[in-house]
Amino acid sequence: MEEIIKTKDIVKLYVMGTEELYALKGVSMTIHKNEYVAIMGPSGSGKSTFMNIIGCLDTPTSGSYDLNGQNVSEMDDNELATVRNKEIGFVFQTFNLLPRSNALHNVELPLIYSGISRSTRIEMAEQALLNVGLQDRMTHKPNELSGGQRQRVAIARALVNNPSIILADEPTGNLDSKTGDEIMELFDNLHSLGNTIILVTHEDFIAEHAHRVIKLRDGLIETDKITDKGLKYQQSKAAVTA
Secondary structure, eight states: OOEEEEEEEEEEEEEETTEEEEEEEEEEEEEETTOEEEEEOOTTSSHHHHHHHHTTSSOOSEEEEEETTEEOTTOOHHHHHHHHHHHEEEEETTOOOOTTSOHHHHHHHHHHTTTOOHHHHHHHHHHHHHHTTOTTOTTOOGGGSOHHHHHHHHHHHHHTTOOSEEEEESTTTTSOHHHHHHHHHHHHHHHHTTOOEEEEOSOHHHHTTSSEEEEEETTEEEEEEEOHHHHHHHHHHHHHHO
C-alpha cells in the first residue's frame, strides 16, 4: 500500500522561560493511502500538536515527517504553505468561512493561490459543492446556511484541490447530533470514493466511523488499533480482489 504519512520519532518541545514542556516525546506512525484514521487522546495528550505537525502548520523539534514522499519536517514557512495548499484539505470545528463571500467563492479560495484560471476554478468549485450535496446553495452566504450546510461548504473547500489527505479537527463539534451524523455519513462516503481521511477527536462516537484509532497519552502513542468497521472493510476489499 502507498504510504501517505510517515513520522519517525517526532518530538515537540516548548520552552517557556526556564520551563520545558514536551508535547510529543517520539511519535512514529505510518498512514497509507485511503486509510480512515481517528487520532484521539485526552487534553494534554499531544493530539492537537501532532495534528498541527501532520497538517504542516508546525514543525517538530526533532524527528522526521514524510508527506506523500516529501520530507516536510525541515521546510521553511513558505515551503510548508505550498505543501499545505496542495496536499492537505482542512476541515475545522468552526468552519472558517469568509462571511461576506458565497459558498462558491469560499470553496474556490484554495485554487486562487494555486494560480488556476477563473473558469477552471469555478468549474472545480461547483463540482466540489455538488459532491457534498450543495449544488442548490452555491450563491448563498454563510449566514444564509445552516450549521450543517456551512460544514459541507468547508468540506467542499477541503476537497477542491484533490488533496492527499483530508484532515478534520472535531468536525461535528459545533453541530447538533442529527446534523453531526449526516456530516459523518458524508465522510464515510468520501472515504469510499478513495479519499484518505484523518479525524482528530475526543468523541468515541465520531471515532467509531474510522477504520483505525490511534490514541495518544502524555505525548506518546498509547494504542493503535483497527476497528471492527476497519476489519469488515478489509475483508470486503479482500473478497472483491479474490
